[in-house]
Amino acid sequence: MRKMKDSGVEWVGEIPEHWEVHKIKNNFKIISGSGFDIRLQGNSSGEIPICKASDISKAGHYLTSSENYLSYSQSIANGFKIIPKGSILFAKIGEAMRKNRRTLTCVQCGADNNCQAIVPNNIISNYSYYIMLCVDISLFDNNGTIPCINNSKFKNSKFPYPPIEEQEKISAYLDEKCGYIDNIISGLKKQTDLLAEYKKALITETVTKGLNKDVKMKDSGIEWIGKMPAHWQMKKLKYIAELSPHCDFSKISAETEIEYLPMEYIKNGYYIHNSGKYSEVPDSLTPFESGDIVFAKVTPCFENGNIAIMNNIGVGSSELYVIRPYAINRMFIFFWLQNSGFIHKAVYSMTGMGGLKRVPSQFINNLPVLLPPAEEQEKISTYLDEKCKTIDKIISDKKRQIQTIEDYKKSLIYEVVTGKKEI
Numbered sequence: 001m002r003k004m005k006d007s008g009v010e011w012v013g014e015i016p017e018h019w020e021v022h023k024i025k026n027n028f029k030i031i032s033g034s035g036f037d038i039r040l041q042g043n044s045s046g047e048i049p050i051c052k053a054s055d056i057s058k059a060g061h062y063l064t065s066s067e068n069y070l071s072y073s074q075s076i077a078n079g080f081k082i083i084p085k086g087s088i089l090f091a092k093i094g095e096a097m098r099k100n101r102r103t104l105t106c107v108q109c110g111a112d113n114n115c116q117a118i119v120p121n122n123i124i125s126n127y128s129y130y131i132m133l134c135v136d137i138s139l140f141d142n143n144g145t146i147p148c149i150n151n152s153k154f155k156n157s158k159f160p161y162p163p164i165e166e167q168e169k170i171s172a173y174l175d176e177k178c179g180y181i182d183n184i185i186s187g188l189k190k191q192t193d194l195l196a197e198y199k200k201a202l203i204t205e206t207v208t209k210g211l212n213k214d215v216k217m218k219d220s221g222i223e224w225i226g227k228m229p230a231h232w233q234m235k236k237l238k239y240i241a242e243l244s245p246h247c248d249f250s251k252i253s254a255e256t257e258i259e260y261l262p263m264e265y266i267k268n269g270y271y272i273h274n275s276g277k278y279s280e281v282p283d284s285l286t287p288f289e290s291g292d293i294v295f296a297k298v299t300p301c302f303e304n305g306n307i308a309i310m311n312n313i314g315v316g317s318s319e320l321y322v323i324r325p326y327a328i329n330r331m332f333i334f335f336w337l338q339n340s341g342f343i344h345k346a347v348y349s350m351t352g353m354g355g356l357k358r359v360p361s362q363f364i365n366n367l368p369v370l371l372p373p374a375e376e377q378e379k380i381s382t383y384l385d386e387k388c389k390t391i392d393k394i395i396s397d398k399k400r401q402i403q404t405i406e407d408y409k410k411s412l413i414y415e416v417v418t419g420k421k422e423i
Contacts, residue, residue, distance in 0.1 A: 002422060007160060011136070015160045025155035028118040028128070031087070033111030034079040041068050048075040048082065050110045053096035056089055059103040061129070061178075065088060066109065071223075080110035086125035087117040088132050092149040095206040098138050104129040116149070130174050131159050131417045133410070149237075160418050170416055173423045181409045185402055192398045199391045204339040206384055207332070208370060222368055224341035232372050237323070238365040241333060247287035247313065259314025261288075263296050263306060268392065269338070271308040285315035286322055290328040293323045293334055297358045302307035303347055309334055321364060328371060331381035336369055 004014040007021050015021070036050060046069030047286035049055075055066045075082065083089065089103045091097045093114050104125060111117060120128045140154040141147050162170065209217075210229050217227040220234065228234070237243070252258060257275045265272040271294075286292055288310050298319045309330065316322075325333050336342065346364075350357035372380065415421035 001045050002419075004419070007158075007418075009158045009160075011134070011139075012160055012418050014077075014418075014420065016162070016422075018163070019419055020161045021158045022161040023155065024118070024157050024159065024250075027121050027123045027161070029090075030151055030155060031081050031083050031111075031117045031119060031343055032092070033113045033115045034081070035076065036068070036112040040070060040074065040078065043069045046070050046074075046111050047072045048080070049107060050075070050080065050112060051089060052112050053091040053094075053101075053114050056091060056103050056115065057096075057099070057161050061104060062106050063103040063109070064106045069083045070110070075110050083109050083111060083117040084119055087119045088125075088128055089115060089117045089136060090132070092137075093105055094147055095405060097141075097147050097149060099138055100133075102129060117149075123161070124164065124167040124171055126171035126175070127162075127417070130171065130413055134414050134417060136157065138379075162419065170421060170423060174413060174416060176411060177412060181405060181412075184192045185405055185409075188398050188405075192395050192402075195395050195398075199388055200338070200340050202391075203335050203384060204341060204388060206380055207336045207339050208341070210372060210376065211380060211383060220368075220370070224345050225368070225370065228370055229372065232370050234368050234370055235327075236365070237291070237333075237367040237369050238353050240327040240369060240371070241323045241325040243361060243365055244286075245289075245292065247289050248312070249287065252313075259288075259310065259312040259316075261294065261310075261314055261316035261320070263298075263301055263317040263319050266294065266296065266301075266306040266308045268305050269308060269334075269388070271310070275312075275314075280311050283316055286318055287313075287315050288320075288322045289324070291330060292325070293325070293330070293337065294320050294321075295337060297321045299347065299350060299357045302359055303343060303351075305338060307337060319358070321359075321361070323364075328369065329374065329377035329381055332372075332377040333369065333384060335381065335384050342367065 003017040005017045007013060007015045009021060036052075044067070048070050049066030050068045050070055051063065051066045052068070056061065070078070070080070083105060085105055085108050088102055089105055089111060090102050091099070091114055096114060105117070112419060118128070118132070135157070138147065140149050140157065142150040208225055208228060210232070216230040217232040220226060220228040260274050261271060262274070265274055290311055290313060292310050293307065294310060294316055296302045296319060301319070323333070346359045349363040350359055352358050371377075412421070416423060
């Protein structure tokens with residue numbers, strides 16, 4: 001076993017005795033991004049890719065392309081510093097910074113002002129990538145209203161520096177091991193994606209065609225629904241459920257615990273419990289009562305299935321719709337609002353500027369809903385509830401497997417780049 005010494009860096013701990021500790025500024029040049037005029041965005045080809053935080057998230061280990069390109073002369077004219085191939089790129093501001101995602105550039109590029117790069121000097125690029133995966137950028141937050149990296153603190157921070165030949169050996173070892181791990185993770189993610197798609201297809205088929213495969217069908221008269229069972233009816237949502245119903249908060253006090261539901265707390269038919277106390281309900285929030293169905297009205301949360309049936313009285317984000325069924329089985333319409341045809345049609349109806357588009361309330365009120373007889377609604381709801389819970393459990397188990405493997409990968413990288421694991 002090789003001899004170890006204290007690195008003097010808290011997050012690093014002990015390192016091999018012959019390794020050194022360097023400041024970031026001694027082995028890296030920092031290149032910050034520049035403001036990216038929206039009028040220049042949207043070009044899918046060109047000489048220089050201009051990267052955003054979203055490009056870093058999508059890239060993974062190696063960045064080879066971007067959603068936006070400029071010519072070399074445009075890049076220089078608009079103040080972009082050219083980031084050389086072999087640099088480490090990461091977000092430096094906002095929630096994207098806290099996600100701690102990194103990528104290694106395989107092409108020269110530019111970056112918008114939410115990102116920055118470090119250019120390795122006398123250090124292997126790939127080793128730099130792996131060591132930077134272990135550096136928590138949020139430790140260098142400027143502690144302002146908006147999270148943002150303090151480069152003065154960052155460049156004076158320290159990291160372990162093995163001899164070049166060991167850096168190369170570490171890089172090759174981690175490439176092999178992480179490549180194998182990533183293939184396993186990729187396979188599990190494909191399985192979860194397929195299960196999620198199967199669940200959507202199952203819901204869509206069942207709420208529009210029923211459980212009896214031999215039932216007589218008729219044309220619904222609506223393209224995205226197609227044929228429907230001949231004995232079913234159709235009504236607009238406004239005649240079977242109330243949109244934005246009245247909620248009685250008259251009895252709440254400063255000690256009353258009610259549900260508080262941010263939009264991101266609704267996931268795939270479930271919600272995360274988050275109670276709070278209010279002496280009065282803020283007008284800016286959306287009220288709901290137990291049994292109400294809440295779902296996101298804004299993209300991309302709407303498409304992602306942010307919908308749930310509430311078990312408590314409470315308030316949620318202003319970007320939520322609330323539906324209270326009165327002439328239809330609650331679970332049946334809950335599943336109806338998850339069918340692919342409705343979702344695609346609703347997305348097409350969205351209005352608003354830029355990325356923040358919403359499903360109009362008029363579209364929801366006038367939404368056509370298929371109505372089986374009450375007994376059939378109950379059977380369909382029970383069937384889908386059982387099937388979807390089974391699918392969701394399998395998906396959840398696979399996601400736990402993915403998280404366990406990703407945690408192992410992080411631990412492996414840390415052990416190797418800090419010299420605790422000898423290779």
